[in-house]
Amino acid sequence: xxxxxxxxxxxxxxxxxxxxxxxxxAEAGFCAGRLGAxxxxxxxxxxxxxxxxxxxxxxxxxxxxxDPQVWAGVTPNPKDHEIDAALAAxxxxxxxxxxxxxxxxxxxxxxxxAILSGNxxxxxxxxxxxRVEQPIPPLLMIPTTAxxxxxVSQFCIVTDTANAVKMTIMxxxxxxxxxxxxxRLLSTMPHDLAAATGLDALTHAVESFVSLGHNPLxxxxxxxxxxxxxxxxxxxxxxxxxxxxxxxxxxxxLEAGLAFSNSILGATHAMSHQVGGLFDLPHGVVNGxxxxxxxxxxxxxxxxxxxxxxxxxxxxxxxxxxxxxxxxLAQYVQDLAESVGAxxxxxxxxxxxxxxxxxxxxxxxxxxxxxxxxxxxxxDIAGIFRExx
Numbered sequence: 001x002x003x004x005x006x007x008x009x010x011x012x013x014x015x016x017x018x019x020x021x022x023x024x025x026a027e028a029g030f031c032a033g034r035l036g037a038x039x040x041x042x043x044x045x046x047x048x049x050x051x052x053x054x055x056x057x058x059x060x061x062x063x064x065x066x067d068p069q070v071w072a073g074v075t076p077n078p079k080d081h082e083i084d085a086a087l088a089a090x091x092x093x094x095x096x097x098x099x100x101x102x103x104x105x106x107x108x109x110x111x112x113x114a115i116l117s118g119n120x121x122x123x124x125x126x127x128x129x130x131r132v133e134q135p136i137p138p139l140l141m142i143p144t145t146a147x148x149x150x151x152v153s154q155f156c157i158v159t160d161t162a163n164a165v166k167m168t169i170m171x172x173x174x175x176x177x178x179x180x181x182x183x184r185l186l187s188t189m190p191h192d193l194a195a196a197t198g199l200d201a202l203t204h205a206v207e208s209f210v211s212l213g214h215n216p217l218x219x220x221x222x223x224x225x226x227x228x229x230x231x232x233x234x235x236x237x238x239x240x241x242x243x244x245x246x247x248x249x250x251x252x253x254l255e256a257g258l259a260f261s262n263s264i265l266g267a268t269h270a271m272s273h274q275v276g277g278l279f280d281l282p283h284g285v286v287n288g289x290x291x292x293x294x295x296x297x298x299x300x301x302x303x304x305x306x307x308x309x310x311x312x313x314x315x316x317x318x319x320x321x322x323x324x325x326x327x328x329l330a331q332y333v334q335d336l337a338e339s340v341g342a343x344x345x346x347x348x349x350x351x352x353x354x355x356x357x358x359x360x361x362x363x364x365x366x367x368x369x370x371x372x373x374x375x376x377x378x379x380d381i382a383g384i385f386r387e388x389x
Contacts, residue, residue, distance in 0.1 A: 012121040013217045016141070016152055020254065022247070025182040028057055028142060029064035032097050035138035035177055039067045039093030043086055043110035048102045048144055051188040055141065057101055069093040074102065074109045077166065077280055079159045083112035083123045085280040090117060099140045103197065104148025104157070104283070107141050111156040111174050114139055123158050127167040129367055131135035132174065139176040142249040146236070147197025147284055149204055149257020151179040158319050159277050164274035168367045171209035175261065182238045183243070183250040191237055195340035196284030198233040198249060201225060201270075202333070203287040208263040210298055210305040211371040218263040223257035223312040230313035230336075237340045240320055267376050268294040270366035272387065274359040281349055288337035292330040293388045299326035306330075347389045356385045 019027050032040050044054055049072055061068045071089045073082055090098070090113050093213060098117075100110030112123050118136035119126070124133050141151035150156070156169040169274035189197070190375065202225075208214060209222035242382060271294070272286040299306050306326035312319045317325040338344055360382040363369065369376060377383075 011215050014172055014175045015258060017178045018152065018254065019178065019180045020251070022183055024180050025053070025056060025142065025185065026060055027181055028099070028140070029060040030059060031178045031180060032065050032066060032099065035097045036139060037066055037097035037138070038070060039095050040080035040097045040099050040140070040363055041090045041093065041101045041113070042068055042070045042101060043074060043113060044070065044100070044102045044106050046072055046299055048106065050106065051144070053101060053144060053185055053188070059331050063283055064097070068099070074106045076105050076282070077159050078109040078112065078278055079103045079161050080123050081161060082109060082373070083116060083158060086113045087116045097138045097140060099142065101142040103143070103145040103193070104150045107143065107150035107376070108156045108158060109146065110139065110141070112158055115156070115169070118172045123169075124160055124167060126169045127268060128169070130171040132169070132171045133137065136173055140180070141176040142180045142182070143186070143187065143253065145189055145193060146195040146246070146253040147185050147200035148331065149201065149253055149260060151176060151181065152254060152257040153261035154166055155261065155315070157273065164278050165362050166277040167182055168273060170367055179254070181250050181254055183246045186236070186246045186250060187240055191239070192282070192341060194237045194240070195342060196282040197253070198229060198236065198284070198340065199255045199288035199337055199342060200284035201253045201292050202229045203268050203284070204260040204265070205229065205252070206295070206309055207268055209268040209309055210302050210373050211266055212352045213263045213371045215263060218259045219257040221308070222259035222263070225259060226257070226309050227312045227314070228252035233336065234339060238343070252379070264371040265295065266372035267297065267369055267381065267384065269277040270363045270369035270372070271359070273366055273368070274363045275346065275351060278355065278359060279302070282330060285342050285351070286346070288333070288342040289344065289349070290384070290388055292334040293384050295326060295330040297376070297380070297384055298374045299323060299373065303330055342349045345389060346385070351389060353386065353389060356382050359385060
């Protein structure tokens with residue numbers, strides 16, 4: 001292993017081209033054209049169509065002479081069979097550039113279509129790290145929520161319905177070609193979705209900052225994202241018309257996505273994937289329940305990293321021992337999650353003690369656990385699950 005300090009090591013930082021700002025959806029046609037689109041294939045869900053964003057997107061694509069096709073069969077926590085159905089539609093219509101518009105579910109489904117189009121087989125064949133070996137179609141991602149980070153990341157999460165687990169698919173080829181973030185699109189999020197995705201963004205920021213893979217290029221984005229969530233999440237949930245809060249949360253989501261795409265994550269995500277896969281629950285809500293318990297577990301080895309996060313989020317920790325600052329952060333996260341409607345306990349979401357062993361077995365196989373700062377075996381994971389019930 002290299003003896004160089006982390007700051008002196010060679011780094012690779014994977015990012016898409018990013019277009020950010022109010023009204024940036026109008027750039028989607030030009031973006032698709034730069035990727036060579038003639039018949040872009042749009043992956044979305046019925047809620048985004050109802051909100052009117054797909055109609056606006058179609059208008060911008062047609063304005064530049066493109067012939068877009070729409071597939072809207074995505075459900076929350078996208079399923080393997082949905083990826084298969086979307087692929088069949090993509091092939092049938094002769095699509096080229098794949099455009100995801102929606103929350104993380106739509107964006108991950110779009111990535112799933114791209115994976116299978118370029119590589120064949122079943123989506124479960126690609127669970128793990130760097131298993132997508134052949135080129136995939138160009139990807140244009142347009143988020144309508146503020147939290148998942150899929151629009152800028154090398155992650156794709158799909159539910160394996162046969163085994164009731166979420167598969168983590170990760171690799172450089174899954175970093176989208178272009179990401180368009182228009183904060184206007186956040187205005188149609190319902191209260192619970194704004195809360196859930198915001199908690200997801202916070203978890204991305206926290207876990208990437210303490211990850212074994214953290215690095216100077218990602219650290220600044222993680223701290224900025226955590227700071228923005230602390231300033232804006234409650235306001236964005238309570239006052240959807242607050243334009244500044246929407247801008248801040250859109251930026252927080254993007255920066256947290258850049259951070260975790262390059263630093264990877266940790267135990268919170270490894271565990272929440274199992275809860276979400278088994279119970280089909282909102283990913284961000286589960287993160288909000290688990291994160292304080294994982295902070296306490298990991299603070300045994302990296303309390304100073306949590307102290308830095310607490311300071312960035314405006315907590316009064318100057319002169320406080322790092323371990324105390326970490327505990328203050330854990331309590332703050334718990335209170336913040338509750339203030340936007342998340343429960344304090346997994347038991348409130350239907351999880352029982354009988355589910356712990358099954359979820360712990362699959363959690364230790366999740367790719368996100370590899371970069372958790374504190375080694376965590378099955379017994380450790382089971383203990384955190386039990387504390388959170």
